[in-house]
Amino acid sequence: MRGVDLARRAAIAAGFVFLYGPILILAAMSFNASKLVTVWGGFSTKWYLALIEDTAMLDAARISLEAAALSAAIATALGLCAAVSLTRFGEFGTRTVFFGAIHAPLVMPEVVLGLALLSAFVAFGMERGFATLVIAHATFTMCFATVVLVAALRSFDPALEEAAQDLGATPFGAFVLVALPCVAPSLVSAFLLAFTLSLDDLVIASFSTGPGATTLPMRIYSQVRLGVTPEVNAISTLLLAFVGLVLGLSALATRGRPSGAADLA
Amino acid sequence: MPKRFSLARRLVLGVPYLWIAVFFLAPMALIAKISLSRPAQARPPYEPVFSLSDGVGGFLSKIQTLTFEAYRSFGEDRLYLDSYLNSLAIAAISTLVTLLVAYPFALAMARAPARARPILIGLAVAPFWTSFLIRVYAWIALLKDEGLVNHALMALHLIDAPLSIYATNLAVVIGIVYSYLPFMLLPLYSALERQDPLLREAAADLGASPAQVFLRVTLPLSRAGVVAGCLLVFIPAVGEFVIPDLLGGSDTLMIGKTLWTDFFANRDWPSASAAAMILLALLIGPLVLAERARLGAEGRPS
Numbered sequence: 001m002r003g004v005d006l007a008r009r010a011a012i013a014a015g016f017v018f019l020y021g022p023i024l025i026l027a028a029m030s031f032n033a034s035k036l037v038t039v040w041g042g043f044s045t046k047w048y049l050a051l052i053e054d055t056a057m058l059d060a061a062r063i064s065l066e067a068a069a070l071s072a073a074i075a076t077a078l079g080l081c082a083a084v085s086l087t088r089f090g091e092f093g094t095r096t097v098f099f100g101a102i103h104a105p106l107v108m109p110e111v112v113l114g115l116a117l118l119s120a121f122v123a124f125g126m127e128r129g130f131a132t133l134v135i136a137h138a139t140f141t142m143c144f145a146t147v148v149l150v151a152a153l154r155s156f157d158p159a160l161e162e163a164a165q166d167l168g169a170t171p172f173g174a175f176v177l178v179a180l181p182c183v184a185p186s187l188v189s190a191f192l193l194a195f196t197l198s199l200d201d202l203v204i205a206s207f208s209t210g211p212g213a214t215t216l217p218m219r220i221y222s223q224v225r226l227g228v229t230p231e232v233n234a235i236s237t238l239l240l241a242f243v244g245l246v247l248g249l250s251a252l253a254t255r256g257r258p259s260g261a262a263d264l265a
Numbered sequence: 266m267p268k269r270f271s272l273a274r275r276l277v278l279g280v281p282y283l284w285i286a287v288f289f290l291a292p293m294a295l296i297a298k299i300s301l302s303r304p305a306q307a308r309p310p311y312e313p314v315f316s317l318s319d320g321v322g323g324f325l326s327k328i329q330t331l332t333f334e335a336y337r338s339f340g341e342d343r344l345y346l347d348s349y350l351n352s353l354a355i356a357a358i359s360t361l362v363t364l365l366v367a368y369p370f371a372l373a374m375a376r377a378p379a380r381a382r383p384i385l386i387g388l389a390v391a392p393f394w395t396s397f398l399i400r401v402y403a404w405i406a407l408l409k410d411e412g413l414v415n416h417a418l419m420a421l422h423l424i425d426a427p428l429s430i431y432a433t434n435l436a437v438v439i440g441i442v443y444s445y446l447p448f449m450l451l452p453l454y455s456a457l458e459r460q461d462p463l464l465r466e467a468a469a470d471l472g473a474s475p476a477q478v479f480l481r482v483t484l485p486l487s488r489a490g491v492v493a494g495c496l497l498v499f500i501p502a503v504g505e506f507v508i509p510d511l512l513g514g515s516d517t518l519m520i521g522k523t524l525w526t527d528f529f530a531n532r533d534w535p536s537a538s539a540a541a542m543i544l545l546a547l548l549i550g551p552l553v554l555a556e557r558a559r560l561g562a563e564g565r566p567s
Contacts, residue, residue, distance in 0.1 A: 015370035015374075016389075022404055022407060023392070085282075111506050111544075112545060119299055119538070139289060203507065217398050239399060240399060
């Protein structure tokens with residue numbers, strides 16, 4: 001069985017090198033004093049220092065963080081309502097339509113969703129900017145939040161809530177006092193999933209935002225089109241580190257529970 | 266349900282329902298409508314199709330102004346036809362390569378010691394959470410003519426002149442395989458991890474060689490995971506914009522990119538909307554299959 005064991009380890013190692021190699025090389029390059037990818041000019045943090053001067057990039061980062069926090073909060077609240085409706089209300093007349101509409105954006109090509117949202121904003125007479133960006137992000141991330149929360153509410157034993165009601169709690173009281181604390185870790189993962197999806201999104205943001213509200217991915221994208229630069233490597237590394245930190249915290253918060261990503265497949 | 270809670274229930278269902286109706290269903294109906302109108306030099310830049318103020322008479326007269334022009338021009342315009350065919354071809358090839366890369370990886374993780382498995386699969390899908398744009402961008406520095414891959418190959422004297430990978434369809438395939446690998450790994454891993462090891466032992470006891478065990482037990486039993494993974498990669502890959510835009514060349518035609526250019530550079534809303542509708546029509550089969558696969562995996566009708 002030694003050969004099998006070796007082959008298994010080699011497959012796992014090769015897989016992780018492929019997954020993480022490009023990201024680690026990018027992070028290493030952000031500390032390279034030389035502008036050339038293939039030349040190591042010594043360790044340097046000058047590209048990070050250059051970022052501090054780049055007010056356009058900092059503004060974009062602030063807008064992205066604000067939009068992500070706000071849209072993730074809306075998405076989690078809407079997702080919780082939708083998940084409760086789908087798991088607790090039994091059959092209702094247009095449940096299939098609701099279920100389909102909630103799940104369709106998960107698999108819809110981003111360009112189609114972005115174009116549709118933009119057309120709607122123009123038709124509704126809404127000026128494109130921060131508000132439309134938040135609405136667009138809340139719309140597509142609420143679908144992911146709903147899937148995570150539906151899984152959580154399904155795995156929760158309804159007998160606990162029934163017991164609370166037998167002891168005199170109202171159905172609403174039983175839900176808030178019993179069910180909600182039990183699914184709290186999933187609320188955290190739903191929020192974080194919505195937050196990171198919003199923070200990373202380029203395509204839907206490009207369609208739905210206006211001149212005053214350029215997001216970080218849009219800013220990075222316009223720089224990337226001009227070529228590989230150490231400043232972009234630096235901001236990318238910071239963003240990867242930030243998402244890594246959020247992910248680490250969420251792993252701690254949910255302590256080994258299946259992650260949001262696992263619920264999606 | 267008791268009557269006094271029905272208002273609360275209506276609110277809980279009504280709020281997300283209204284939101285999804287206004288910001289998803291209505292917009293989708295709107296682009297279907299725009300795809301049937303002509304481009305116009307106005308704001309919004311298309312001729313109105315219907316409006317509630319028209320009344321029935323107005324509605325009937327507007328029906329006559331509906332046009333399939335935006336769709337018809339696709340038949341004539343090689344650009345669109347080539348974009349669709351190329352998107353489907355690149356997505357199909359990428360899906361196959363992703364499957365071939367992911368399968369041994371997922372299998373190895375599923376057969377790892379039980380306590381290591383959650384950490385391994387967690388690390389394998391973690392990149393799903395990090396920026397898509399940045400992960401694609403990371404490959405530019407690797408694939409360029411003066412990039413790291415060429416540099417390494419030349420230093421090893423495997424090649425004499427740099428390979429042109431960047432700005433080709435090959436680079437797009439590499440980008441898709443890399444970016445969508447977590448989507449393939451997760452369903453494959455869960456299908457493989459669930460398999461009872463006794464089945465393989467039984468096959469081996471009955472005289473099957475390791476290759477036969479794999480081909481006749483492991484592989485058929487992981488079919489659901491293979492189908493789910495392929496759909497999760499193929500569907501978004503067809504409409505992909507970022508990867509062909511950053512890694513592909515000017516001759517890399519993919520429908521997501523063509524739609525984007527039509528919209529942002531040419532300001533042609535009806536064409537872009539029609540392109541979106543055709544893209545959805547192409548994907549409707551895979552989308553229905555994906556939905557069915559998910560419902561099957563959930564094991565209950567919902």
